[in-house]
Amino acid sequence: MQHGKYRFIVGFLALPLIVYGVFVISPFVQAFQISMTDWSGLVGTAEFVGLDNFAKLWESDDFWNALRHNVYMLALVPVVTLALGLFFAFMLNVGGRRRKNEVVTGVAGSKLYKFVFFFPQVISITIIAVIWFNIYNPDPDDGMLNSFLGAVGLDGLQNSWLGEKSLALWCISAVMVWGHVGFFVVLFSAAMASIPRDIYEAALLDGASRFHTFFRITLPLLWDTVQTGWVYMGIIALDAFALVQIMSVNMGGPDGATDVMPLRLYLTAFRDSQFGYAAAMGVAMLIVTMTFAVLTMRFARRERIEY
Amino acid sequence: MTTEEIETVTKQGPAAPAEVTRRLGPTSGRSSEGGVLNVFSHGILVVWALMVGVPLLWVLWSAFKDSNGILTDPWGLPTTLHWENWSNAWDDANMGQYFINTAIVVGGSVVGTMVLGSMAAYVLARFTFPGNRFIYYLFVAGMSFPVFMLVIPLFFVLRDFPGSSLLATYHGLILVYIAYSLPFTVFFMTAFFRTLPTSVAEAAMIDGASHTRTFFQVMVPMAKPGLISIGIFNFLGQWNQYLLPMVLNQQEDKYVLTQGLAMIALQQGYENDWGALMAGMMIAMLPVLIVYSVFQRQVQSGLTAGALK
Numbered sequence: 001m002q003h004g005k006y007r008f009i010v011g012f013l014a015l016p017l018i019v020y021g022v023f024v025i026s027p028f029v030q031a032f033q034i035s036m037t038d039w040s041g042l043v044g045t046a047e048f049v050g051l052d053n054f055a056k057l058w059e060s061d062d063f064w065n066a067l068r069h070n071v072y073m074l075a076l077v078p079v080v081t082l083a084l085g086l087f088f089a090f091m092l093n094v095g096g097r098r099r100k101n102e103v104v105t106g107v108a109g110s111k112l113y114k115f116v117f118f119f120p121q122v123i124s125i126t127i128i129a130v131i132w133f134n135i136y137n138p139d140p141d142d143g144m145l146n147s148f149l150g151a152v153g154l155d156g157l158q159n160s161w162l163g164e165k166s167l168a169l170w171c172i173s174a175v176m177v178w179g180h181v182g183f184f185v186v187l188f189s190a191a192m193a194s195i196p197r198d199i200y201e202a203a204l205l206d207g208a209s210r211f212h213t214f215f216r217i218t219l220p221l222l223w224d225t226v227q228t229g230w231v232y233m234g235i236i237a238l239d240a241f242a243l244v245q246i247m248s249v250n251m252g253g254p255d256g257a258t259d260v261m262p263l264r265l266y267l268t269a270f271r272d273s274q275f276g277y278a279a280a281m282g283v284a285m286l287i288v289t290m291t292f293a294v295l296t297m298r299f300a301r302r303e304r305i306e307y
Numbered sequence: 308m309t310t311e312e313i314e315t316v317t318k319q320g321p322a323a324p325a326e327v328t329r330r331l332g333p334t335s336g337r338s339s340e341g342g343v344l345n346v347f348s349h350g351i352l353v354v355w356a357l358m359v360g361v362p363l364l365w366v367l368w369s370a371f372k373d374s375n376g377i378l379t380d381p382w383g384l385p386t387t388l389h390w391e392n393w394s395n396a397w398d399d400a401n402m403g404q405y406f407i408n409t410a411i412v413v414g415g416s417v418v419g420t421m422v423l424g425s426m427a428a429y430v431l432a433r434f435t436f437p438g439n440r441f442i443y444y445l446f447v448a449g450m451s452f453p454v455f456m457l458v459i460p461l462f463f464v465l466r467d468f469p470g471s472s473l474l475a476t477y478h479g480l481i482l483v484y485i486a487y488s489l490p491f492t493v494f495f496m497t498a499f500f501r502t503l504p505t506s507v508a509e510a511a512m513i514d515g516a517s518h519t520r521t522f523f524q525v526m527v528p529m530a531k532p533g534l535i536s537i538g539i540f541n542f543l544g545q546w547n548q549y550l551l552p553m554v555l556n557q558q559e560d561k562y563v564l565t566q567g568l569a570m571i572a573l574q575q576g577y578e579n580d581w582g583a584l585m586a587g588m589m590i591a592m593l594p595v596l597i598v599y600s601v602f603q604r605q606v607q608s609g610l611t612a613g614a615l616k
Contacts (some may be wrong), residue, residue: 009430013442016427016489023486024449027460034460091348109352116356118607119363122599124547126565127588131362144365147382172408182359187611239455242549246569262455269459269531270554282456289451289453 034279042168046276053280063281066252066259067288070238073173073260078233082178082226087182088117090214092185093192114189117182125179129246132175136161136247163249165257172258176236184229191225192218208289216235228295234292238285241266261285334436359420366592377581392582393590400580402587404560405567409591411477412552412563413545416484420541421534423485424492429522431493432500433508434501443497449490458554465555475558488541495540499533500526539602541610546595564591 035053039046057063072306092110120128138160140150146158162168195218203213219226241262245251251267252259263282269278369377370392371385389445397403430441461483465473473479507529511521527534549565556562568591571584599606 004518005434005435009436011519012426012430012522016423016493017442018572019423019482019486020317020446020449023461023464023483024452024457024489025440025445027457027464028458030464031456069445082569084355087555088352093354109349113352113356114607115603116360119359119599121610122543122547122595122606123363123592124549124565124568126547126549126569126572127366127592130568130584130588131366133572135362144362144382178358181355183610186607190608190611235453241455242569246572265455265459266554269462275459275463279459282453282459285453286456293451 003223017158025192031279031282035283036280037276039276039279049276052090053277054284056277057280057284062256062259063261063264063284066255066261066264069169070240070260070288071256072169073176073237073240074171077173077176077237078230081180081233082229084177084181085188085229086219086222086226088113088181089188089192090218093189094210094213094218110189114182114186117185119182120179121183124262125242127248128175128179129243131249132171132178132243133162136171138163146240154290162258163254165254168248168254168258172240172247173237175247176240180233184233187225187229188222191222196220231293231296234296238289238292242290251260261288314455321326352443365400366585366588367481370566370582370589372582372585374581389582392580392586395580395583396590399565400571400583401559401562401589402564402567403592405562405564406590408561409546409563410482412484413542415477415481416488416545417538417542419481419485420488420492421538424489424537425496425527425530425534426522427489428493428496429500429526429609432497433505446493447556449487454550458550462554466526466581473555475556475561477561480552480556480563483555484548487551488545492537495537496530496533499530521611536605536609537601539598539605542598543595543606543610 013194034046036050037046037049037050038049050121135144138146140146140155140158143161145161147154149157159167161171197219200213200218203217208216239262240260244258244260244263245266248258250252252263262285265278265285268274268281329389365382368385371390372383372392373389376383376385395405403407425433427442427446431439431446462474465479465483468479473482503526508521510526511525516524519572547565548563549569551565552563553569559570568584571587
């Protein structure tokens with residue numbers, strides 16, 4: 001049985017490891033190295049500058065502005081997305097229990113809802129961005145949202161949406177929520193289905209209301225999944241690149257109101273050719289992301305003991 | 308969680324609460340409260356379904372309207388079907404070329420990811436050798452690297468590739484897609500190969516099959532459900548990829564669909580041929596729509612398994 005075992009192992013692992021090493025591991029290592037140079041992308045001009053790029057980053061108002069927007073999204077988007085996802089999943093799986101004949105309608109309907117809700121998850125972010133760009137079109141006749149508001153008599157709420165400095169970031173955040181709720185409906189539905197039904201049965205016999213069932217049974221038992229979803233959604237909120245790049249006025253505008261870290265990095269590198277500085281932004285983003293993930297895990301674990 | 312577990316779980320989903328109700332039906336005497344809540348909750352579900360569905364349907368019906376119709380009456384149905392939008396998108400807006408580019412790149416990289424990913428996963432799942440754990444974690448660690456941090460060095464890795472630059476080439480993009488799909492594929496398939504029984508592979512070995520032959524003729528067919536799930540996962544992810552091609556593929560004749568669409572949308576602003584843009588979006592979406600409609604359950608379980616990593 002041992003005959004040729006090592007030759008086989010090496011033969012099977014070599015190619016995947018080479019491809020992975022060259023295109024993923026080596027860029028990862030190089031990112032740290034480039035971040036300590038003043039590289040402008042031309043061969044031979046990179047000089048070691050130590051932590052200068054990070055010092056520059058620390059002083060950069062633009063980067064703090066972008067980071068602040070990512071943090072706003074981080075505070076808002078995961079909460080709203082997960083809350084809606086939990087709410088819908090609960091209604092689709094447990095919520096309809098006291099209605100007559102709901103056995104048939106509930107089941108059939110829930111499959112269709114899940115199919116529709118999940119849709120944004122499978123189409124590309126570019127398409128989502130273009131669609132919402134049109135929804136937010138400021139023209140009161142051309143823009144879908146504005147013309148809809150006009151048609152239902154809410155003309156007063158019509159706005160220039162992405163062109164409005166105080167609204168643009170929230171408009172983009174709303175698209176992020178829109179795109180991901182369905183994913184969590186499906187994820188939480190799967191998790192809810194694995195909760196033993198005896199628990200619900202016992203709670204129902206004791207006369208628990210839906211409200212109690214949700215907060216005393218479903219949510220605590222789903223906590224691990226919620227926690228994973230939180231990290232996943234947080235990482236998405238720390239990105240937002242494609243949406244901002246395609247939808248926002250003048251990439252990150254109006255007047256920097258929607259600028260985010262990845263966009264800053266992209267423009268610094270591929271528009272301004274400051275590769276060393278941009279690599280430092282990449283390292284800073286890694287640190288922000290890791291800090292967020294570690295804090296979430298810590299915080300969530302402490303919460304969980306309370307149940 | 309493996310796919311199978313998730314699939315069983317999803318299948319059981321709607322049945323569980325239904326049975327609770329059936330058994331408890333006569334004892335629960337608060338149907339009025341439930342009734343009001345159900346109207347309310349169904350209302351919200353319908354509203355959300357419309358919020359998701361209408362924009363997508365809007366793309367579909369706008370793909371048959373002329374630009375004027377899209378702009379002056381965004382909510383109206385097309386009065387006449389403007390099929391020429393589709394040929395305008397395919398020919399004039401180059402969506403045909405972008406479609407072919409995308410198909411070549413995604414075709415190559417899905418196949419490559421599956422072959423390389425399952426080979427590595429099989430070895431890591433089934434053989435003990437020094438360094439096994441290390442290599443496994445090296446692959447899995449890749450799931451936590453932010454791609455943004457990697458794109459700058461990656462650009463230069465491709466540009467300065469020994470031999471010739473890999474920027475804006477099919478094989479360059481294919482290699483990068485494969486590399487970035489390997490972490491999750493290896494992770495997923497390793498878990499899957501571990502769940503398969505060892506006896507069949509052992510029997511094949513006793514019958515004189517080599518390791519390689521055992522893998523391709525015994526293990527791969529047995530792993531088919533897992534390969535389908537991860538294959539769909541990779542197809543959707545790679546078809547919709549935006550950042551990597553944007554940085555590594557900055558040559559217009561090699562653009563993939565997402566790049567092409569973004570470029571048209573950014574250039575057009577609020578004018579020009581909107582009908583063609585909408586038809587272009589439909590062209591980019593169709594393969595995904597078909598895969599999603601046909602493999603709905605696998606898509607949902609595959610993508611949600613991705614979050615449970």
